Amino acid sequence: MEYCHLCDGEAPLVTVPRTFEASGGPSVTINDTAYQCARCGEVFYGGGMMDESLRRVAAAVRVRDGLLGSEELVAVRESLRHTPARMSEILGVAEDLISKWEQGLFPQPAKVDRAYRRLRGEPDRLPKGVPRSREAA
Incomplete structure (x- = not known):
């Protein structure tokens, strides 16, 4: 008690x-x-x-x-063989946000959800305006 x-x-x-x-x-x-x-x-x-x-x-x-679930976010990132740090770079957000979204603590914004969906459907393409890092080149 x-x-x-x-x-x-x-x-x-x-x-x-x-x-x-x-x-x-x-x-x-x-x-x-x-x-x-x-x-x-x-x-x-x-x-x-x-x-x-x-x-x-x-x-x-x-x-x-209608957003992707936290497990789906992890699955997208892992299917691309990206680290949370790389996903944060791709999406232009802080790395700790990737962790909080993937742990299910906070929902991702709709704009980020759309980026994950694009990455899930076309893993060789990044959202418009996102530079490729040396790691991805």
């Missing part, structure tokens, strides 16, 4: 529908697991629970927006 940091009340683990504002579109609702104080109602996470909630929100946004 966890205890509330605000009032020291008992806080059992609960799974309830929660609505989140996400990625500039309509809100998404997920079944979210967290501790909720029986006395004051405070909701809080423990351990890796927040990451799991972020993954559920990102997955709901991907479904809502």
Whole structure:
């Protein structure tokens, strides 16, 4: 049993529908697991629970927006035999974003999703304006 940091009340683990504002579109609702104080109602996470909630929100946004799933992003990158660093170079984004998208923590923007789809369908072509590195040449 966890205890509330605000009032020291008992806080059992609960799974309830929660609505989140996400990625500039309509809100998404997920079944979210967290501790909720029986006395004051405070909701809080423990351990890796927040990451799991972020993954559920990102997955709901991907479904809502018709984006590739995180596993599909990994599959595209691996099929091209690129490292996350190379994908970040190709897409013009920070390498840590590639990791967060592939781990399912955040949904990729639609523009990035379209680039992944082009790369998946035509691996020898890069999105317009992306220079080839020495590694790819």
